[in-house]
Amino acid sequence: MMRLLFLGSTAAFWLAVVFFAMAPVPTVSEPAAKKSFTLAEVARHAKATDCWMAIDGQVYDFSRYLPKHPAEPSVIEVWCGKEASEAYRTKTKGRPHSAYASELMSGYRIGQLSATP
């Protein structure tokens, strides 16, 4: 019985891995990169349910992501509507986010931070 469970689950696992690996790659289109927002516009989205942040010259809409963030909500919510590059780089404890986090974050990018205020 246990042997069958092992064989079945292992086969299903590798099938799922192949499925994810062979999924079609979407055509890259980056309309978001062409949009640009001022810091004042970012500041208008300073709630947990409507949360934008500016990080390293890019603007992100984290409204959908906030409930998924592993840390306590209060840690990230205070940065809604603000320039949060330093907080992102140090996690306010001197430790950087992982490469995976950077990659995950790119999915929430909505545009660039305008050079003019």
Next chain:
Amino acid sequence: MKHGAPLLVVILAGAALLAARPWPAEVWQAAASLSAWLGSALLVASLMLMIREPRLSSALGGLDTMYRWHHRCGTWGYMLVLLHPLALAAQAGLLSSQMAARTLSPFAQPWPVGLGWLSLLLMMAGLAVTFSPRVGYRRWRTVHLSLAAAVLAGLLHGLLLRSGSLALMLFLLLAVLAIAFRLIAADHGALAYPYRVTQASHPADGLIEATLEPLASELRIAPGQFVLVAFGNGPGFQGCEEFHPFTVSNLNERGVLTVTIKALGACTSHVQRLQAGTHVRVQGPFGNFLPSGETRAQLWIAGGIGITPFIARLRVSPPTVPISLIYLYRHLSDAAFAQELMLLKTSIPTLELVQVETGDTAPELDTLLARVSDLDRRDVRVCGPAPLVAGLRREFKRRNLPLQQIHFESFDFR
């Protein structure tokens, strides 16, 4: 404690569920988090259930129950851990299929994620060998040990990604202690009692009966229990020093005990050449197969070497309730204690003895059970090969007799 092992599993799984709070709201993220936590809890439980220590084993329902739950926890834990990366990929797949694929690539992630993959692949390879019936005991044992390393790597992966998690630190500590105890105390025999072989005889073909005398303090053993014995060196004999389980077939008030060993593998075949004076190490006792103070009539069924717990009980403290003993063996030449049982029958008036030479065919259990009076009012205790136990369970089911009536103990500790 009958339900000790499942209770341990429930406690660890409960702790994991609490540690996973707050549970993520997104379905796939919740699946990823809970599968990792529950999988870790079951794998730690699996490690704790492989500890061979008499008091712990008694609290957890006996070694047989512990090993059954060890297998369940190991397999279920592995399946849950498999779900973890898939659920993370599914979560990332909500953003893009490219992200999902990159989530599953250990080379696109920080090294603690790679450690998680290493753990998973080690577990996969280790379990593949573990479940292979063709692998010999020694190779199986070495590969099985790699599974412990896989669990440690998996827990470390979690701890590196969730630094400061007290629950994960506790899981890692429990896992390290369980592995250390198993390796140092049980496999290496640090807590074993020293004994010496005083007599060795051959009651049947391919069988040796060794009498062991304690060299220091003695173990307190009851008839029907078994011990783990490692044979060392002696006059003209070099032991394999591996601990194997043997049922005690006789014992006396001075702590001298006798074990009967059938040549089944490389080590037990070598032990057939054992000489008096050989030093041995003994751990135990384990099991509670034949508890004293029976109130119901007994049906004892022995297959081959499975006669040992019954002969021990009849030699040391025969029950006062009626006993029907069915002893099945292939050929009279390999039937241990056949003569002695006939003698015991004359001195124990409550004993009814049925000895059956089966040859190379499976016994007709239906016919055998038909010879037993008041079958539904007897406690049934079976010691023999797995097919015999399975056949009897089927026969009891067919006769609408409760399966709780059958008690058996297997000695397959793989």
